[in-house]
Amino acid sequence: MEAKALYSFRATECDELSFQRGDILRVTNMDDDPNWYTAELLGRRGYVPKNYINVRPHAWFVGGISRHCAEARLRPLECGAFLIRESESTPGEFSVSVSYGDHVQHFKVLQDRLGQYFVWDEVFTSLNQLVDFYRINTIAKERIVFLREPERLLDRPRHAHALFNHTPHHASQLGFLRGDVIELLDCSDAQCWSGRCRGRVGVFPPEYVRPVYQ
Numbered sequence: 001m002e003a004k005a006l007y008s009f010r011a012t013e014c015d016e017l018s019f020q021r022g023d024i025l026r027v028t029n030m031d032d033d034p035n036w037y038t039a040e041l042l043g044r045r046g047y048v049p050k051n052y053i054n055v056r057p058h059a060w061f062v063g064g065i066s067r068h069c070a071e072a073r074l075r076p077l078e079c080g081a082f083l084i085r086e087s088e089s090t091p092g093e094f095s096v097s098v099s100y101g102d103h104v105q106h107f108k109v110l111q112d113r114l115g116q117y118f119v120w121d122e123v124f125t126s127l128n129q130l131v132d133f134y135r136i137n138t139i140a141k142e143r144i145v146f147l148r149e150p151e152r153l154l155d156r157p158r159h160a161h162a163l164f165n166h167t168p169h170h171a172s173q174l175g176f177l178r179g180d181v182i183e184l185l186d187c188s189d190a191q192c193w194s195g196r197c198r199g200r201v202g203v204f205p206p207e208y209v210r211p212v213y214q
Contacts, residue, residue, distance in 0.1 A: 061084050067088060107119050160212060
C-alpha cells in the first residue's frame with residue numbers, strides 16, 4: 001500500500017525513516033503501533049508517524065492472494081482488467097495479474113537498487129505510477145493490452161458490515177470482528193471477496209458480511 005507524505009519528517013531514532021513532503025512511501029505494516037506505520041522509501045525502511053502521511057488505497061491492490069485466486073477473479077473479465085498482488089515466490093515483492101480475455105498473464109514487478117519498480121525497461125518510483133503508465137502503454141509485448149479498471153467493479157458496494165467474527169487461517173485471508181466496517185476492494189468472485197479492515201488487506205467469504213449500498 002502506498003502513501004503520500006503530507007509533511008517532511010526527520011528521523012530522530014535509528015529505526016525511524018526520514019522523508020520529504022510529497023514523497024511516495026510504501027507502507028508495509030500498519031498494526032505494530034497506533035501512531036506509527038512501517039514504510040519503505042528508496043530501499044530504506046523504518047517507522048513513520050501516520051499523521052504525516054496520507055494512505056492511498058486502490059481497489060486494484062488486493063494484498064497476498066494466490067496466483068490461482070487472481071486467475072479465478074480475472075478470467076471472466078474483459079481484456080486489460082488487472083490487479084496487483086503480493087508475490088507468492090518472493091515476499092515483499094509484487095506481481096501484476098492481467099486478463100488477456102482468453103487467459104490471465106502474470107508480470108513480476110522488479111525493483112532496482114534505488115527501490116524503483118519496473119516490469120520492462122521503464123522505471124517508476126511507485127506502483128501508482130507504474131499502473132498509470134500502462135493504462136496508456138501496452139504492458140504486453142506480443143499484443144496490445146492496456147490496464148483498465150474492471151467494469152464489473154464500478155457498481156459494486158464500497159463497504160460492508162461484518163455479521164460474524166472471521167478468524168484467518170492463511171496469510172491471504174482477512175480477519176475481522178462482528179460489527180467491523182470493511183472496505184470492499186473486489187466483489188467479482190461470488191465465493192471470495194477482498195477487503196480492507198484495521199489496516200490489513202485480504203480475502204474472506206462474502207456470507208460473513210452485509211454490503212452497504214450508497
